[in-house]
Amino acid sequence: MNYHLLPFTFTRISNHEVLVNELGDMIISPFGTVYKLVNREPVDEELFKSLAANFFVSDTAIPVLSDIYALRLREKKRFLDQFTALHIFVLTLRCNQNCVYCQASSCNEDCTSVTMTMHTMKKAVELMFKSPSPYLTMEFQGGEPSLEPKLLRYGIELAEEINKAEQKNINYVLCTNCVDLTDEVMDICKQYKVMISSSLDGPAYLHNTNRGKKDSYEKVVAGFERARSILGHDQVSALMTTSELALDYPIEIVDEYRRLGFRSIFLRALNPYGLATTNPDWTDYTDRFIEFYKTALNYIIDLNIQGTFFIEEYAAIILKKMITPYTTGFVDLQSPAGIINSVLVYNYDGYVYASDESRMLAEFNDYTFRLGHVDEPYENIVYGKAAKNAAKYWSNEALAGCTDCGVRTYCGADPVRNHSTQNDLYGYRPASLLCRKNKAIIEYIISLIIERYDEVMPIFKSWLL
Amino acid sequence: MTIQIDRNIFDDAAISKTIYWLSGDFSFQRRLEGEIESITITPKPGSEMSDLDIELAFLDKLNDNKLRGIIANETKDIRTILYAKAFADDDYLSEEDLNE
Amino acid sequence: MCCQPPLAVDDIEELYQENIERVMNAPKGLPMIGITGGEPTLLGDKLIDLVALVREQLPDTEIHILSNGRAFVDGNYTMRLAAAGGDKLVVGVPFHSDYCLDHDLIAGCKGAYNETMIGLYNLAGAGVCIELRIVMNAINYRRFVPMAQFIHHNLPFVGWIAFMGMEYVGYAIKHSKNIWVEPKSYIPELCEAVKYLAEWNYDVCIYNIPLCLLLEQYRKFAVKSISDWKNKFLDLCDECSVKANCCGLFSTSIKPYEGLKPID
Secondary structure (H helix, E strand, C coil), X not given: CCCEECCEXXXXXXXXXXXXXXXXXXXXXXXXXXXXXXXXXXXXXXXXXXHHHCCCEECCCCCCXXXXXXXXXXXXXXXXXXXXCEEEEECECECCCCCCCCCCCCEXXXXXXXXXXXXXXXXXXXXXXXXXXCEXXXXXXXXXXXXXXXXXXXXXXXXXXXXXXXXXXXXXEEECCCCCCCHHHHHHHHHCCEEEEEXXXXXXXXXXXXXXXXXXXXXXXXXHHHHHHHHCHHHEEEEEXXXXXXXXXXXXXXXXXXXXXXXXXXXXXXXCCHHHHHCCCHHHHHHHXXXXXXXXXXXXXXXXXXXXXXXXXXXXXXXXXXXXXXXXXXXHHCCCCCECCCEEEECCCCEEECCHHHHHHHCCCCCCCEEEECCCCHHHHHCCHHHHHHXXXXXXXXXXCCCCCCCHHHCCCCHHHHHHHHCCXXXXXXXXXXXXXXXXXXXXXXXXXXXXXXXXXXXXXXXXX | CEEEEECCCCCHHHHHHHHHHHCCXXXXXXXXXXXXXEEEEEECCCCCCCHHHHHHHXXXXXXXXXXXXXXXXXXXXXXXXXXXXXXXXXXXXXXXXXXX | CCXXXXXXXXXXXHHHHHHHXXXXXXXXXXXXXXXXXXXXXXXXXXXXXXXXXXXXXXXXXXXXXXXXXXXXXXXXXXXXXHHHHHHHEEXXXXXCCCCXXXXXXXXXXXCHHHHHHHHHHHHHHCCCEEEEEEECCCCCHHXXXXXXXXXXXXXXXXXXXXXXXXXXXXXHHHCXXXXXXXXXXXXHHXXXXXXXXXXXXXXXXXXXXXHHHCCHHHHHHEECCCCHHHEECCHHHHHCCCHHHCCCEECCCXXXXXXXXXXX
């Protein structure tokens, strides 16, 4: 047979060869298909038609519809068009909790000199508006940012003022533990429609153990209720972090989220940053997390089959890349990586970092991803030396171990994680636990699509609508 | 254990990529004699794989990497053209560019 | 493939004048005007003039053009047509298969698939609402599900998708050995494709298929698509409880579909 191949990679899952092209379109085929294609041996007629229709093979060297291919490829990298959309402002390192896995090097509430100055806030907001993105998310982190209501109000009101001329679409997010939401903070949130993003690890015994306090759970849940009643139910979301202890409670954690009225959960692994690196055995943790994730995901799928609409967010992000022509703005699974392209961090001390993780490294005197200072011009920061250096390693299309990977288009590049765990921005995939985790989860989702198509597809689709 | 590979069938890229992925758990020593490459594989401490398992894992990966290599080589130019069309501002590329 | 065979005559000028008369005399509250053919884009700029005239005379009337889409390869022409039609312009384009050679075979023209695909992208780029029409036949029915997936990945911008039962006249008879297929043979593929698209929230509908051929959960997608002057019912339809909602059969078809039965 006479045809040209178009770029694709493949992997073997559930006794099938899974072929994936640069657009993320996936063809599930019997073993031996790739061998036959490479050697131009005949394959099943309907399969061949699908391969031709979906840009895996072409009867001309340059497909006649290459302009459509290019448009679709651009759509898959849409997050690049807008450049940085997420701007994280680390208001302070002060905190009113003491979580066992804290990644943010928090300090005691009474600490001084770990809070952003008004000058830094002003400069940072001005830098944010230099981003060409028509959509901006201004996210406030800490420490516990709700401990700095005056700074919070100043930042938002400055953004509102500048935006009278700029006319961008701005969302505000306050990342808070909800333990002490004062009237002052609630007033700001109500006035400027600030979303609350909080943390809840699961049932009380789990949450309180992780947080190192006896009554954190009660306070957090009371905080949710308060925030929901003032701001509206859907203005409050929660994130969980899977501590070592949590690995034994996948079902209980999901049930706790349902019980509290959430319609989704993000099953998030611990990051090996900051204080958390001193804790568990990471290889063992990663393997256990993968099992934890599968158990919880299956339980969530069962809930949906029984008629309870409930989303697992990480799967939903991967699925959007896999079964739709679109992409997501989720910074951890992007290529080119989310750092700088999608996120910038303005730290309390006036320095600008490439990502949340980058500023956590800096707390341990590693300034690899410090892009510059808020007093510098925008161009020096986003096109500076540190940014250029990171850019050499931020496309998984061009990294050993990633280029040929069958699930590469669903994954991302993460030079910050490579650096922090392997002391090498390029990274070594065979020993990368991030690679191990992402690959296992992506391949598991594909295996569900192969083995339980009729059951899972209506659910997966419903998560993306 | 040692595996003999015919270099007429598998090129250096396919072998190197296979070794890359297995080098987390094994050490490799390569020796090329004529057209036959001898690869000595030594498990790193903690590995519980039998010699047969290692050989199967190696050969499976080797075959897949050969196929991936062929696809990558055959599609290198068109991939460049498609990315250029998608992301370059001035993207007029023709069949001649492909044949260069 | 077309159920209304084309004539190789140049009737453009004569019919154009007639059509202008019709537009000038149409009632102002007319909900919809259909422009069909033959292939209306063969009128070239005259089609744009006609659309502009309708828009001027009947500002609230929806204009529905039925075209094979190939002329919209010309992006400039597409933009001008879109501008003339305004926001109440719908273009219906037949999509015979996601596999180019099957589409070309059914369209009876090599290269038709590629032109139609580029035309669809140009229409979408010009902001025109697209009705994607899949005329169900023996060549394409095995690919209904792959086609649905293809539409989702490559043509997600279409306004709605219509799966259309074939009228058993015209070209359909001439080519009947190759393309005629009883609806009951493709109902499983049709339903799976409709389910796939509906789950993604696409507007999807089934034209020209009597309700009794569809499982109950798919009847809601069926439309009373056959005009009153063109449809008929069988005697057994009198006992059917959903006759009032059914499209019936083409009175022009030479024989009824197999498997018809009244629904209790």
